Amino acid sequence: MANEIAALPVREAGNNFYHQSTNKHTGILSWLLTKDHKRIGLMYMIAIMTFFVVGMIIGLLMRLELIAPGRTIMNAQTYNTLFTLHGVIMIFLFIIPGLPAIFGNFFLPIQIGAADVAFPRLNLLSWYIYIIGAILVLVSLFLPGGPIDTGWTFYIPYSVRSTTNVSMALFAAFVLGFSSILTGINFVTTVHRLRAPGMGFFKMPLFVWATYATAWIQIIATPVVAITILLVIIERAFGVGIFDPALGGDPILFQHMFWIYSHPAVYIMILPAMGVVSEIIPTFSRRTIFGYKQIAYSSLAIAFIGYLVWAHHMFTSGMSDTARWIFSLLTFIVALPSGVKIFNWVATMYKGSIDPQAPFLWVMNFIFLFSIGGLTGLVLGSLATDIHVHDTYFVVAHFHYVMFGGTGTIFFAALHYWFPKMFGKMYNKKFANAAVALFFIGFNMLFFSKIYYGLYGNAEKIL
Amino acid sequence: MSGNEKHHSTGYGIYIVVWLALLAFTSITVTIAGVSLGRYTLFIALLIAAIKSALVINIFMHIKFEEKIFKVFLALSGFTLVIIFLLTFFDFIYR
Numbered sequence: 001m002a003n004e005i006a007a008l009p010v011r012e013a014g015n016n017f018y019h020q021s022t023n024k025h026t027g028i029l030s031w032l033l034t035k036d037h038k039r040i041g042l043m044y045m046i047a048i049m050t051f052f053v054v055g056m057i058i059g060l061l062m063r064l065e066l067i068a069p070g071r072t073i074m075n076a077q078t079y080n081t082l083f084t085l086h087g088v089i090m091i092f093l094f095i096i097p098g099l100p101a102i103f104g105n106f107f108l109p110i111q112i113g114a115a116d117v118a119f120p121r122l123n124l125l126s127w128y129i130y131i132i133g134a135i136l137v138l139v140s141l142f143l144p145g146g147p148i149d150t151g152w153t154f155y156i157p158y159s160v161r162s163t164t165n166v167s168m169a170l171f172a173a174f175v176l177g178f179s180s181i182l183t184g185i186n187f188v189t190t191v192h193r194l195r196a197p198g199m200g201f202f203k204m205p206l207f208v209w210a211t212y213a214t215a216w217i218q219i220i221a222t223p224v225v226a227i228t229i230l231l232v233i234i235e236r237a238f239g240v241g242i243f244d245p246a247l248g249g250d251p252i253l254f255q256h257m258f259w260i261y262s263h264p265a266v267y268i269m270i271l272p273a274m275g276v277v278s279e280i281i282p283t284f285s286r287r288t289i290f291g292y293k294q295i296a297y298s299s300l301a302i303a304f305i306g307y308l309v310w311a312h313h314m315f316t317s318g319m320s321d322t323a324r325w326i327f328s329l330l331t332f333i334v335a336l337p338s339g340v341k342i343f344n345w346v347a348t349m350y351k352g353s354i355d356p357q358a359p360f361l362w363v364m365n366f367i368f369l370f371s372i373g374g375l376t377g378l379v380l381g382s383l384a385t386d387i388h389v390h391d392t393y394f395v396v397a398h399f400h401y402v403m404f405g406g407t408g409t410i411f412f413a414a415l416h417y418w419f420p421k422m423f424g425k426m427y428n429k430k431f432a433n434a435a436v437a438l439f440f441i442g443f444n445m446l447f448f449s450k451i452y453y454g455l456y457g458n459a460e461k462i463l
Numbered sequence: 464m465s466g467n468e469k470h471h472s473t474g475y476g477i478y479i480v481v482w483l484a485l486l487a488f489t490s491i492t493v494t495i496a497g498v499s500l501g502r503y504t505l506f507i508a509l510l511i512a513a514i515k516s517a518l519v520i521n522i523f524m525h526i527k528f529e530e531k532i533f534k535v536f537l538a539l540s541g542f543t544l545v546i547i548f549l550l551t552f553f554d555f556i557y558r
């Protein structure tokens with residue numbers, strides 16, 4: 001097999017950027033049937049950003065509904081649906097594939113000097129699987145039964161009893177998982193087999209390291225959620241009683257299996273973002289990265305420790321006390337490799353000649369917002385304080401500070417940082433700087449207030 | 464398949480033997496599900512599952528005949544899985 005991969009034809013690089021078709025087709029077909037990693041990355045970009053806008057509009061509608069007590073613009077069922085869709089779209093269609101599928105596809109082969117990813121056809125297939133999964137989500141909205149209303153975590157027993165189209169939406173998540181797995185397999189193989197001669201593992205750019213660690217999580221963790229989802233679908237269809245307590249099942253088992261994937265999935269979201277930060281900070285500080293090896297290893301460490309902490313999402317779900325303190329302890333260990341990264345980034349900036357352009361400003365945004373996310377995480381990771389704030393807006397705030405303040409801002413950072421490389425022109429710098437400022441103000445107005453009223457007991461799922 | 468790859472003609476015979484073994488283990492699982500084994504129930508179920516997956520991974524998935532790196536990565540994944548099982552038991556046993 002090894003020789004088969006190595007024998008891939010090397011395309012003439014240089015004058016053949018993605019503008020030219022690399023297959024026999026022209027026009028839209030040359031894109032839809034392309035095996036070019038750059039074109040596939042851009043196709044992912046169009047799809048993912050479309051869903052991001054949809055998810056954002058849904059979020060806006062939810063906030064509008066909550067602007068005054070009682071019914072404002074929609075009824076309770078519609079709100080529950082939008083609540084679920086916002087989560088499903090933003091998690092499964094935007095933030096999980098966001099950085100690896102767009103920027104990983106586009107830049108990972110370039111950064112290690114490969115002509116393409118190891119399996120270009122599989123890469124195209126993963127895009128189609130993503131689109132099929134997205135279409136299934138959309139179809140589930142319009143079938144009789146109505147759109148899913150369980151929340152994006154699909155908790156048992158409600159997800160077994162809800163009469164909405166839960167099975168179809170779950171199947172969509174199942175399909176989307178395969179897209180993620182295929183991307184992971186592609187990246188791991190590419191990094192092992194297609195590095196340019198002389199490019200040792202410790203010469204790889206740190207974005208590649210981060211994407212490589214992410215790819216391993218995609219491969220190992222995603223099947224767990226796929227199995228869990230299948231079991232729920234089977235349970236709904238045949239009443240088997242794996243999770244539903246009324247049938248002798250164990251609902252906490254569902255939460256275990258769900259979070260065994262979904263906590264590592266948090267690192268699928270954040271690790272590539274950290275890789276982008278490790279690219280941008282040296283560029284705009286005009287210094288080489290401080291502690292290259294430590295940052296590379298810390299990516300692997302985060303990927304590994306990420307498997308050991310999932311039950312911190314279940315402190316109030318009724319699992320054993322022993323498990324609660326063990327998972328609380330393990331959760332704090334994640335702070336170590338994350339701290340290694342933060343300190344190395346700051347040390348890179350030390351005495352650098354900093355050029356605060358838009359990508360760098362986005363990264364500063366990231367460090368500030370992600371730190372708030374991390375610190376609120378300490379409150380949630382401690383057993384006693386978690387009991388006070390569980391299921392409140394405090395959790396919502398923490399989650400959005402980590403995911404949107406973390407990965408979301410770096411999505412924009414990467415977009416600005418690589419925009420000239422991807423599109424051959426510079427973005428409007430004034431506009432970009434204004435966007436950073438607007439984002440910073442708006443984000444904190446929205447979510448810092450949630451920390452406050454979460455502490456005062458405002459429940460998470462409320463109308 | 465490239466030319467200089469080592470060929471392992473496992474033959475259909477071994478595949479059929481493995482398949483029969485898998486069927487046998489499945490029927491054992493189903494049978495003992497009705498027998499009360501007390502605290503050994505879970506242990507035996509996991510043992511049978513482990514043997515079955517070892518057969519599938521080594522023979523059907525051809526890992527036995529592959530390069531070392533595949534075995535190393537598979538072992539790492541298996542190790543992660545074992546840790547996940549162990550951690551889950553901290554809930555299951557003490558609940």
Ligand SMILES: [Cu+2]
Pocket residue numbers: 262263266309310312313
């Ligand atoms: Cu978590």
